Amino acid sequence: MQTVLLTGFEPFDNDLVNPSWEAARELDGVQVSEGVQIVARCLPCAFATAGEYLAQLISELKPAMVIATGLAPGRSEISIERVAININDARIPDNLGQQPIDTAVVVDGPAAYFSTLPIKAIVKALRDAGFAAAVSQTAGTFVCNQVFYLLQHRLAGAGVRSGFIHVPSSPPAGQPSLVDGLRLGVSTAWLTQADVVETGGQVS
Numbered sequence: 001m002q003t004v005l006l007t008g009f010e011p012f013d014n015d016l017v018n019p020s021w022e023a024a025r026e027l028d029g030v031q032v033s034e035g036v037q038i039v040a041r042c043l044p045c046a047f048a049t050a051g052e053y054l055a056q057l058i059s060e061l062k063p064a065m066v067i068a069t070g071l072a073p074g075r076s077e078i079s080i081e082r083v084a085i086n087i088n089d090a091r092i093p094d095n096l097g098q099q100p101i102d103t104a105v106v107v108d109g110p111a112a113y114f115s116t117l118p119i120k121a122i123v124k125a126l127r128d129a130g131f132a133a134a135v136s137q138t139a140g141t142f143v144c145n146q147v148f149y150l151l152q153h154r155l156a157g158a159g160v161r162s163g164f165i166h167v168p169s170s171p172p173a174g175q176p177s178l179v180d181g182l183r184l185g186v187s188t189a190w191l192t193q194a195d196v197v198e199t200g201g202q203v204s
């Protein structure tokens with residue numbers, strides 16, 4: 001049995017729930033395709049511990065693919081992140097009271113890492129199924145970006161697909177559930193051989 005590690009985050013910024021974990025937890029144990037099962041875990045929203053826990057999960061589970069998810073409170077679309085950058089610049093304190101400003105995620109690490117998920121194929125599959133979805137050119141500079149960067153740093157060259165998906169606070173009315181959206185995102189990421197070529201770009 002192969003494992004797809006799917007993470008969500010605990011609530012932060014005085015919220016009581018985090019929809020990323022509420023959705024991811026529903027997918028724990030779900031089969032993606034023959035012989036491939038999702039293991040869902042919740043990461044702490046803290047610079048000091050989130051990456052450490054993720055590294056521990058990767059060592060333990062030896063996943064064949066990793067998708068981390070988090071909440072992007074201001075967005076209305078499911079955002080498939082393109083790139084993680086080597087900077088922490090927190091607008092608010094994390095859940096342990098830390099608020100790093102302009103520090104490196106990894107000292108002397110590369111400026112950025114790209115997602116190794118087929119991001120355009122995921123956006124297309126979600127849109128075709130009725131979700132508002134888009135490629136996002138920034139995962140921010142808070143704990144989600146840090147975890148995304150550490151994930152890509154850890155798995156660089158390992159041949160294990162990995163990336164990050166931001167979810168909205170609440171999907172617009174009339175859309176299928178976030179749980180179904182994440183399930184479709186995971187299965188598309190797993191089954192797609194080569195990413196589709198269509199624009200997901202922006203003019204500034």
Ligand code: PCA
Pocket residue numbers: 009010012018020045069070071072139140141142143144145
């Ligand atoms: N969203 C935050 C951190 C945890 C989460 O769910 C972010 O986008 O950085």
